[in-house]
Amino acid sequence: MKKYLQIVYGALLGVLVIVQSATAESEFQKVMQKRGLSEKDALAALKVYNPSGKHDEYYAFVSGGQSGQVMVYGIPSMRILKYIAVFAPEPWQGYGFDTDSKEILRQGNIRGREINWGDTHHPALSESDGKYDGKYLFINDKANARIAVIDLKYFETSQIVVNPIFKSSHGGAFVTPNTDYILESCQYAAPFTNDYYPMEAYEEVYRGGVTFWKFDKKNGKISQQDSFTLELPPYMQDLTDAGKGISDGWAFTNSFNSELYTGGIEKGLPPFEAGCSRNDMDYLHVYNWKKLAELVKDDKNVKVINGHRVIPIEIAVKNNALFLIPENKSPHGVDVNPDGQYIIVSGKLDTHASVYDFKKILKQIENKEFASKDSYGIPILDIKKSLHGQLELGLGHLHNTFGKEDGTIYSSLYVDSQVVKWNYKQLKLLDRTNIHYNVGHLEAMEGKSADPQGEYLIALNKLSIDRFLPVGPLHPQNNQLIDIGGKKMELLVDMPVPLGEPHQAASIRASKIHTEVRYNMGTNSKTLKPHVGKTLAGQERIERKGNHVYIYSTMVRSHINPEHITLNKGDKVTMYITNLERAQDETHGFTIDHHNIHASVEPGESVQLDFVADIEGVFPYYCTEFCSALHIEMLGYMLVKDPNKDYGWIQKTKIKGLSKEELQKEYEKILANNEATNSVIDSLFKFFEDRGYAKYPTVKNLVDDAKDQYTKIDSEREKATKAYNEKNLENAVLFENMVWQYMIKTADSAIRAKDLLVTNLATKKSAGAKKGEEVFHEGGCSGCHVVGRVSSGPDLIGVLKRHRNAEKWVAEYIKNPESKFKEPYMERLIKFFNLKMPNQNMKDEEIKDIIEYFKWIDENADLF
Ligand code: CUK
Ligand code: CUA
Numbered sequence: 001m002k003k004y005l006q007i008v009y010g011a012l013l014g015v016l017v018i019v020q021s022a023t024a025e026s027e028f029q030k031v032m033q034k035r036g037l038s039e040k041d042a043l044a045a046l047k048v049y050n051p052s053g054k055h056d057e058y059y060a061f062v063s064g065g066q067s068g069q070v071m072v073y074g075i076p077s078m079r080i081l082k083y084i085a086v087f088a089p090e091p092w093q094g095y096g097f098d099t100d101s102k103e104i105l106r107q108g109n110i111r112g113r114e115i116n117w118g119d120t121h122h123p124a125l126s127e128s129d130g131k132y133d134g135k136y137l138f139i140n141d142k143a144n145a146r147i148a149v150i151d152l153k154y155f156e157t158s159q160i161v162v163n164p165i166f167k168s169s170h171g172g173a174f175v176t177p178n179t180d181y182i183l184e185s186c187q188y189a190a191p192f193t194n195d196y197y198p199m200e201a202y203e204e205v206y207r208g209g210v211t212f213w214k215f216d217k218k219n220g221k222i223s224q225q226d227s228f229t230l231e232l233p234p235y236m237q238d239l240t241d242a243g244k245g246i247s248d249g250w251a252f253t254n255s256f257n258s259e260l261y262t263g264g265i266e267k268g269l270p271p272f273e274a275g276c277s278r279n280d281m282d283y284l285h286v287y288n289w290k291k292l293a294e295l296v297k298d299d300k301n302v303k304v305i306n307g308h309r310v311i312p313i314e315i316a317v318k319n320n321a322l323f324l325i326p327e328n329k330s331p332h333g334v335d336v337n338p339d340g341q342y343i344i345v346s347g348k349l350d351t352h353a354s355v356y357d358f359k360k361i362l363k364q365i366e367n368k369e370f371a372s373k374d375s376y377g378i379p380i381l382d383i384k385k386s387l388h389g390q391l392e393l394g395l396g397h398l399h400n401t402f403g404k405e406d407g408t409i410y411s412s413l414y415v416d417s418q419v420v421k422w423n424y425k426q427l428k429l430l431d432r433t434n435i436h437y438n439v440g441h442l443e444a445m446e447g448k449s450a451d452p453q454g455e456y457l458i459a460l461n462k463l464s465i466d467r468f469l470p471v472g473p474l475h476p477q478n479n480q481l482i483d484i485g486g487k488k489m490e491l492l493v494d495m496p497v498p499l500g501e502p503h504q505a506a507s508i509r510a511s512k513i514h515t516e517v518r519y520n521m522g523t524n525s526k527t528l529k530p531h532v533g534k535t536l537a538g539q540e541r542i543e544r545k546g547n548h549v550y551i552y553s554t555m556v557r558s559h560i561n562p563e564h565i566t567l568n569k570g571d572k573v574t575m576y577i578t579n580l581e582r583a584q585d586e587t588h589g590f591t592i593d594h595h596n597i598h599a600s601v602e603p604g605e606s607v608q609l610d611f612v613a614d615i616e617g618v619f620p621y622y623c624t625e626f627c628s629a630l631h632i633e634m635l636g637y638m639l640v641k642d643p644n645k646d647y648g649w650i651q652k653t654k655i656k657g658l659s660k661e662e663l664q665k666e667y668e669k670i671l672a673n674n675e676a677t678n679s680v681i682d683s684l685f686k687f688f689e690d691r692g693y694a695k696y697p698t699v700k701n702l703v704d705d706a707k708d709q710y711t712k713i714d715s716e717r718e719k720a721t722k723a724y725n726e727k728n729l730e731n732a733v734l735f736e737n738m739v740w741q742y743m744i745k746t747a748d749s750a751i752r753a754k755d756l757l758v759t760n761l762a763t764k765k766s767a768g769a770k771k772g773e774e775v776f777h778e779g780g781c782s783g784c785h786v787v788g789r790v791s792s793g794p795d796l797i798g799v800l801k802r803h804r805n806a807e808k809w810v811a812e813y814i815k816n817p818e819s820k821f822k823e824p825y826m827e828r829l830i831k832f833f834n835l836k837m838p839n840q841n842m843k844d845e846e847i848k849d850i851i852e853y854f855k856w857i858d859e860n861a862d863l864f
Contacts, residue, residue: 015615044492046098047483050077058445060458061123061137062479065500068118070139070150075445075456075507078481078495086148086157087118087141093607094589094599095157099574099608100526108146108160111194119143121503122173122239126217130177130338130450134512136220138173138182145169147184147213151220153516156525161222163211164308165192165229171210171240177248177450181289182213182222185253189234192305199262203375208232209310210240210253212289219835228296228309230316233376234260235283236276239333242289244442244450245340247358249290252343256330258282258374277349281326281383283374284334284345286361291321313376323365324374326383327354333399333441337424338411338450342388344409344424347397353411355424357388367377391427393420398440399504401447403484404454410447410484412459419459419482421489433489435480437463443505444484444614453509457482457489460502468496475702477501517584519604531606548572549613555588555601555623556580557709557745558630565621565638567613579605583705583749589624598624613640630741663729670736677743681710684750688757691863696760702753709745716742762860765853772853775846784835787857788864792832797861800854814840834838 005317032042050056056074059081064071068088085157087108090094096105096116108115115649118141126136137150145163150156163169163184171185186208191197191503214226236257243250261275269275292311295301301319302309316322328350337345343356361381364370370379380762395416403410407425411417419442421431423438441460445453464478483490522534535552540561543550544787549571554561556579567573579588579601590607591598594615623634641647658666684706720735765773776782784793803809813820820826830836842850857864 010545020660023028044483048076048078048481048493050074050079054508055466057510058453058456058507059510060443060505061125062460062497062502062505063120063123064501065121065477065502066117067500068116068141069499070120070123070137071499071502072155073495074510075458076481076492078479078493082155083499084150084155084157086120086139086150087144087146087160088116090602091122093156094601094607097204097597097609098599099610100524100531100617104157104160104526108141108144108148108162110144110162115144115146117143118146120500121170123504124173124175124182124745125449125506125507125508126179127175127177127449128179130340132446132449132506132508132512133179134450134508134514135217136179136215138175138505140169140172142168142170142187145184145186147182147222149215149220149222152312152513154525155515158526159221161213161224163225164306165310166190166209166699168213169211170211171237171253174240174242174251176242176251176289177244178295179215179217180213181227181242181293182354183240183242183251183289184213185210186238187230187236187238189236189257192231194306199264200236202262203260208234208237208255210237210251210285210287212293224308228292228302228311230287230292230311230322231313232285233313233374233378235285237285238331240341240371241334241336241448242334243340243358244338247336247340247343250358251287251289252334252336253285253287254327254331254334254345255282255285274480277330280329282329282331283324283380284327284331284343284356286323286325286365286381287316288321291319292316295321296321311314313378317377317379320365322378323361323370323381324378325356325361325381325386328352332397335400335402335409338402338452340450342424344400346399346411347393347719348414350391351392351394351397353393353397353400353424354390355388355427356386360388361386388424388429391422391424391429393422393429394418394432399442401442401444401457402452403444403447404452405468408454410442410444410457412442414438414440414462415711417461419457419489421484431487431489433482433491435459435466435482436461436478436494437465441502441504445507446509448506455483455485457484458505458507460505462497462501464494467494481503517603519602521580521582521604522578522606523604525605526600531576531578531608533574533578533608534606535576535578537580548574551575554578554580555590555634557586557628558623558634558741559624560590560621560634560636563636565636567638567640568643569616569640570643571613571640573609573611573613575609575611576606577601577609579603582707582708584701585707586627586829587625588627588634590621591624592621593619595619600625602854603850613638616640616642616645657730660729663733666725666733667729667736670733670740674736674739674743677740677747681743681746681750684747684754687754688750690846691757691761693753693757696757699753699757699760702749702756703712705751705755706746709749711740712742713739713746758860758863762863763856765856768849768852769856770853772846772849772851772856775842776850776853779840779842779846781840781850784837792835793837794829795818796854797857797864800851800858807851811851813837814842814847814850815844 048465055075058075060073062071070084085093085095095101117809120139124138125132139148145166149159151158166186167190169184170187174183189206189208191205209232211229214223235255237253237255240253257276259278263272265271301315327345327554330349331345332348333346341358345354364381371382372380387639394416398414399412401410407423409424411420417437418432421591422429435773439459444457445455459480461478464475476498479495481492522530524531541552546718581603586603588601597609617640679773688703716735716738720732723731785796801805
């Protein structure tokens with residue numbers, strides 16, 4: 001066991017474990033024992049654990065199902081990073097509660113009706129040459145046939161489009177290899193128009209289709225007028241994938257109702273589920289989107305429905321752009337392999353996976369070699385001539401994702417609750433592993449791109465039954481992480497998903513995502529243009545135009561300007577809020593009580609809130625993010641009076657203040673205090689200049705923030721002096737207090753910057769020095785000794801120079817302090833600090849390391 005752990009340690013950490021590991025090892029075993037973990041568990045834990053501050057290797061974007069959101073988590077840690085609000089209001093982000101985000105959410109209105117939820121299924125990352133480029137994410141709403149665009153610079157929804165002719169859509173979002181189009185195939189067939197047609201009109205009028213949403217990569221928007229739809233028979237199209245490599249220009253969509261069955265269980269007819277799976281075969285739709293995109297340019301090839309261009313079936317057929325191939329009944333996933341030659345169709349009701357060969361398909365198309373035609377006139381290819389082959393995988397094959405090695409694919413078996421690894425070229429089974437219950441989609445890293453990365457796989461399971469602490473009848477879903485880096489798949493960890501049902505995930509290497517941390521001052525985050533309500537410091541104001549009141553306000557640590565807003569009942573209010581911060585992560589939230597509004601105002605952002613002040617009363621407003629030590633004081637009052645009422649009887653009370661002498665004392669005290677603080681700040685700023693801080697971007701950001709805060713001091717000081725000269729001592733004290741607030745904010749950033757700069761500049765610690773530092777802190781030395789200044793014990797800089805034969809002397813002293821107390825130098829120190837160093841029972845090895853640490857301190861003495 002000991003040996004085994006040494007190997008594990010050695011292999012994982014890449015270090016040689018020698019004698020000292022005996023302690024670590026037994027600790028390790030103790031914890032394993034206490035928590036009832038096996039060696040395998042411990043190994044799995046090591047593979048997924050991120051110590052504080054360490055980032056994950058991949059992002060996973062996971063559909064949030066019925067929440068209408070997208071979930072983002074890190075892999076391998078499975079730590080949730082964000083829920084991106086898409087089709088549903090989300091208060092934390094202010095989404096749907098401030099005016100600008102409401103505009104995005106309302107782009108999803110259908111026939112004038114607000115839709116406040118969505119059923120998200122398939123996230124898709126934007127691609128360049130079939131590879132993920134990390135710029136945009138797209139997600140569909142199955143329930144309402146909508147597609148949303150998320151800008152990955154900001155992780156915010158930037159657009160929602162409503163399909164003008166579909167009533168539901170499942171097969172989206174899937175992108176073409178350069179993100180020219182986002183594909184969205186219909187699911188439940190319905191008339192394209194908004195008219196009533198009885199079910200008996202199913203064959204004649206109900207239709208399926210695929211919509212090609214034109215995406216403009218430059219401005220990050222779908223162009224609705226450049227988008228179009230290919231009409232398809234009402235076969236209940238399911239999932240879709242776009243071709244790539246040799247099949248670039250083509251796309252593939254499967255379906256499950258070649259029977260054209262229309263249900264009617266309440267009339268005594270067999271239900272949909274029986275009727276839709278009566279035939280042995282359904283249809284894989286094969287179409288040439290590049291050709292369709294050409295055809296649509298000519299008006300005579302299209303009919304316009306609800307203002308949207310549709311290419312009729314017969315036009316597509318006539319132009320050799322649409323074909324069908326039989327597939328085993330009611331399949332589910334369809335996935336094009338990384339080089340584009342093979343199309344894998346999942347069996348679902350059949351135990352076999354089918355691998356179609358695009359070369360064979362193309363040959364038949366070129367030779368016009370068709371087996372037959374369907375009742376809509378679409379040519380049908382021979383299945384045998386199209387297949388590369390089939391392989392029996394197991395029960396309930398739903399989805400696929402590709403591995404790194406050529407030909408490897410991983411498939412989910414919903415009924416068998418397994419993940420199978422196989423080779424689709426050689427049609428050979430390689431491995432299978434049990435997961436928990438009912439897996440739907442699965443995602444190996446970048447597994448649907450042209451460049452799969454392998455390493456990890458997530459299984460998105462529908463049921464969690466007994467996996468987690470019970471939370472009532474509605475269970476979380478269960479996403480499981482599997483290590484696929486080795487020969488055998490290894491299940492690593494379960495993650496409860498407390499949102500909606502996650503269908504598909506799209507993963508991407510973390511280094512490909514480049515986000516912004518702030519906006520240019522006064523930006524409307526939804527348009528990325530300057531906001532009409534952009535307000536800079538000093539421009540805060542309240543303007544009234546009739547009964548419409550415009551409030552131009554700002555937020556900055558730690559006040560909201562203005563702090564009093566008095567309105568008449570019935571006033572329409574437009575409130576603009578600009579977050580004046582430049583510092584990373586200095587978000588302010590804003591709400592006015594009882595008004596159902598909330599905004600999250602990121603650094604540099606301006607937001608707009610619109611509401612009617614329709615109830616009389618006093619309504620505090622405040623910042624909803626704990627943004628500084630004075631966050632709770634970040635408040636104001638909205639006072640709404642009824643213009644028809646007389647409030648003249650209200651007595652205004654005056655607060656009794658301090659005496660003149662007391663105020664004068666207060667004033668002098670705070671002046672002195674500010675001067676002292678200022679000299680600390682000066683020395684910090686000098687330190688930054690002397691050390692070339694600007695070379696380190698994160699340090700520079702912090703210093704810039706500090707300087708930014710510092711510049712605000714002058715005007716407050718002016719106000720203080722002015723008040724003092726006008727003998728308004730009360731205000732003089734308060735404004736000097738404001739000076740101090742800004743100094744504290746300056747120091748707050750500056751001290752963080754200094755710590756970071758020191759870490760950047762210091763020489764590298766030896767392994768011993770590193771350990772020594774740990775021992776120094778853990779052993780309690782840092783309770784009395786602060787490096788760089790005298791605290792309750794002496795400063796340790798130069799401790800190795802203060803004694804003859806110092807290394808030996810210091811070692812002896814740590815080991816046995818009492819032995820030195822009688823030395824004259826020590827007698828003086830003890831008297832000065834009125835404290836004797838206690839014996840901390842350090843081991844020799846630890847003392848050696850501490851000395852190494854002291855050497856490192858001396859090497860870097862000028863940094864402290
Ligand atoms: S679907 Cu949910 S498990 Cu919408 Cu891709 Cu298959
Ligand atoms: Cu701003 Cu709290």
